Amino acid sequence: xxxxxxxxxxxxxxxxxxxxxxxxxxxxxxxxxxxxxxxxxxxxxxxxxxxxxxxxxxxxxxxxxxxxxxxxxxxxxxxxxxxxxxxxxxxxxxxxxxxxxxxxxxxxxxxxxxxxxxxxxxxxxxxxxxxxxxxxxxxxxxxxxxxxxxxxxxxxxxxxxxxxxxxxxxxxxxxxxxxxxxxxxxxxxxxxxxxxxxxxxxxxxxxxxxxxxxxxxxxxxxxxxxxxxxxxxxxxxxxxxxxxxxxxxxxxxxxxxxxxxxxxxxxxxxxxxxxxxxxxxxxxxxxxxxxxxxxxxxx
Numbered sequence: 001x002x003x004x005x006x007x008x009x010x011x012x013x014x015x016x017x018x019x020x021x022x023x024x025x026x027x028x029x030x031x032x033x034x035x036x037x038x039x040x041x042x043x044x045x046x047x048x049x050x051x052x053x054x055x056x057x058x059x060x061x062x063x064x065x066x067x068x069x070x071x072x073x074x075x076x077x078x079x080x081x082x083x084x085x086x087x088x089x090x091x092x093x094x095x096x097x098x099x100x101x102x103x104x105x106x107x108x109x110x111x112x113x114x115x116x117x118x119x120x121x122x123x124x125x126x127x128x129x130x131x132x133x134x135x136x137x138x139x140x141x142x143x144x145x146x147x148x149x150x151x152x153x154x155x156x157x158x159x160x161x162x163x164x165x166x167x168x169x170x171x172x173x174x175x176x177x178x179x180x181x182x183x184x185x186x187x188x189x190x191x192x193x194x195x196x197x198x199x200x201x202x203x204x205x206x207x208x209x210x211x212x213x214x215x216x217x218x219x220x221x222x223x224x225x226x227x228x229x230x231x232x233x234x235x236x237x238x239x240x241x242x243x244x245x246x247x248x249x250x251x252x253x254x255x256x257x258x259x260x261x262x263x264x265x266x267x268x269x270x271x272x273x274x275x276x277x278x279x280x281x282x283x284x285x286x287x288x289x290x291x292x293x294x295x296x297x298x299x
Contacts, residue, residue, distance in 0.1 A: 002133045004064040008196060017064035019135070021200075023057035024069050030056060040085050044070055047121035054122070055129045065133045065196065068126060068189075070119050072139030072200055073147060075185050078115035079106050079177070081148050096151035098163060100170055106177045112188035120192035127193040136194030138185050140201035141178045141223060142216045148174075157206050164215050175219040183226035190227070197227070 004017040026032055031053060034043065043049050050069040058066040073091050076083050082094035097103060113120055119136075127134055139147075146160045147153075154160070164171045186197045204216060 019063045019065040024053040045118045050122035051125040067135040078110040093151045097148040103174045110181045112185040123192040133195040135196045136189030137198040138182045140199050141175050141219045142204045143202045144178050146203045179219045179223035183223050186227050
């Protein structure tokens with residue numbers, strides 16, 4: 001049994017397992033050489049290469065779990081939200097989502113296994129090559145929404161908050177579509193062989209706790225209930241019933257005041273958050289398990 005998975009399930013372990021959110025990257029000469037031949041998106045969409053860089057990072061770092069090489073924005077493609085990666089400014093949304101017509105054009109569900117088959121193929125190729133568990137992942141609804149609305153990264157999330165506060169019905173419609181797609185995507189990764197799934201809410205720390213509770217948490221709950229046994233996940237599939245979800249956010253001193261109580265009711269070993277080390281400057285989530293109001297900043 002894996003130390004990582006034991007820790008996720010709140011079982012005793014002989015040491016604290018370690019993994020890193022971005023394991024393969026430009027710190028590696030091999031990765032830089034590969035990127036001279038292929039673009040980032042080509043790397044994500046070529047299962048053999050995604051497998052190669054995932055396995056190499058695990059071997060070089062000696063971590064207790066691997067994380068499949070992909071990107072949180074890949075899901076936007078089957079959602080018909082066009083984007084591109086630029087070398088100088090990062091991801092760019094070609095037509096930011098800010099109107100009801102645009103939201104209505106987003107599919108309510110996606111065929112994640114088919115439209116994102118290259119991610120599933122990469123997972124299937126990588127599992128046999130690792131001696132440690134493999135983590136799949138997705139972006140959380142708020143972070144994906146903020147990218148889609150802002151058109152890329154943002155320092156103040158003006159357009160996101162303008163839509164969220166100004167048209168709650170439209171906001172909920174967008175978040176519902178994203179939440180459904182994320183659940184479908186994570187289930188497809190689990191079915192492909194991911195032993196844990198990690199949900200990145202990189203930008204949700206820009207919200208106050210009361211805003212998180214009102215505008216985000218209901219969608220987060222609905223999305224997670226679609227992939228967890230307590231939410232009615234089909235029990236015929238052993239992979240799904242045994243999967244471990246892990247939540248990652250920035251500024252968790254804000255967001256986990258709102259979410260930690262609910263997460264603790266999901267009997268899926270959220271001690272992973274306390275035991276995880278992301279190797280980023282501001283530490284771990286451990287304080288949330290002593291008091292919800294004393295959570296420390298994550299990074």
